[in-house]
Amino acid sequence: MSDLSPNYLISLELRELLVQKLGVLQKDNLVLQQSLKEQQTQSTAQTEDLFLELLEVADALEALLDYLENNPHPSPEFIEGLPRSLSVVNRKFLSVLGKRQLLPIELQEGTEPDFNLCRVIDREERTDIPDQAITKIVRRGFHWGEKVLRPTEVITAKSDDGNG
Numbered sequence: 001m002s003d004l005s006p007n008y009l010i011s012l013e014l015r016e017l018l019v020q021k022l023g024v025l026q027k028d029n030l031v032l033q034q035s036l037k038e039q040q041t042q043s044t045a046q047t048e049d050l051f052l053e054l055l056e057v058a059d060a061l062e063a064l065l066d067y068l069e070n071n072p073h074p075s076p077e078f079i080e081g082l083p084r085s086l087s088v089v090n091r092k093f094l095s096v097l098g099k100r101q102l103l104p105i106e107l108q109e110g111t112e113p114d115f116n117l118c119r120v121i122d123r124e125e126r127t128d129i130p131d132q133a134i135t136k137i138v139r140r141g142f143h144w145g146e147k148v149l150r151p152t153e154v155i156t157a158k159s160d161d162g163n164g
Contacts, residue, residue, distance in 0.1 A: 050096070050100070053096045053099075054093075054096060056092065057089060057092050057093045057096065060085075060088070060089045060092065061089055064082075064085060064086070064089075097142070100144075101144055101145055102142055102143075102144050102149065103142065103143060103144075104140050104141070104142055105117045105118070105140070105141035105142060105143055105148070105151070105152045107134060107137060107141075107152050107154065108134070109133075109134050109135060109136065109137065110129055110133050110134065110135075111133060111134055112130075112132050112133055112134070113132070113134055113154055113156060116148065117141060117143075117148060117151060117152060118134075118141060118151050118152040118153065118154050119151045119152070119153055119154070120154055120155070120156050121138060121153045121154065121155065122138075122155045122156075123155065123156050123157070123158040124136075124155055124156075124157065124158060125157075125158050125159070125160050126157035126158070126159070127159065127160065129157050130157065130159075131157055131158065131159040132156050132157060133156060133157045134154045134155070134156055134157075135154075135155050135156060135157050136154065136155040137152055137153070137154055138153040138154060138155060139152065139153040140152060141153070
């Protein structure tokens, strides 16, 4: 019988090319591993920063709650300043979100809803504004870049045209 086994010999030129390509792959692999480690470190640092900023918001809320718990009959001055204090906490929280490109969707009452940005949750009979116009924003919506994370929930006008 003749020798039909495959020939596995490779030329010296092909061997050198394979060795060179393996070396390049090993270097690329090392660079990718280093890049991944740097990205993980950066991601961890960003997450820690986010948590620290959120803890500041939580601290402010906790201080208000502690005061209310320890002062069951708060002073009129405290009650008068409470909306302002809560507004500061809310602004801080929205600032934390904004730093991460999570921004509120801007809609105006009296305009027609953009259904890519909002969800109509109710309708109310109104004659003072056009049919379908936004009468109330019930819950603020947010977008992250081009993506709507949470649509704005709105109530729109329904004109009483006798077809209801």
